[in-house]
Amino acid sequence: SQPDTLWQSQVRSLTDDPDPVVRLEAAKLIAPYDQPLAKTVLDELMRDSNVGIREAASGVLVERVAADVATLRALLRSGDVAVRVRAAGRILELTR
Numbered sequence: 001s002q003p004d005t006l007w008q009s010q011v012r013s014l015t016d017d018p019d020p021v022v023r024l025e026a027a028k029l030i031a032p033y034d035q036p037l038a039k040t041v042l043d044e045l046m047r048d049s050n051v052g053i054r055e056a057a058s059g060v061l062v063e064r065v066a067a068d069v070a071t072l073r074a075l076l077r078s079g080d081v082a083v084r085v086r087a088a089g090r091i092l093e094l095t096r
Helices: 004-014 020-030 035-045 051-065 070-073 081-095
Strands: none
Touching: 004 020, 020 035, 020 051, 020 070, 051 070, 051 081, 070 081
């Protein structure tokens, strides 16, 4: 179904939640409707102290938000090896 504006508004409000898992899930949900917001949330989560959160955020960023080669190329310069590998894989998918 197509989420209405009330649903989107509620998900947007969850992107400010103090719990990083809630913010991660909110970014996943809002990505198809508001990619800049999702990218902002995910960029912040990629600097989280928890490695699991960082890896999950990079996966969502690469798979759901970064759909252009320029953004993915920038991610290839990340200090995080997992981000670089995911970005390279996504570039391969997009260029096939």
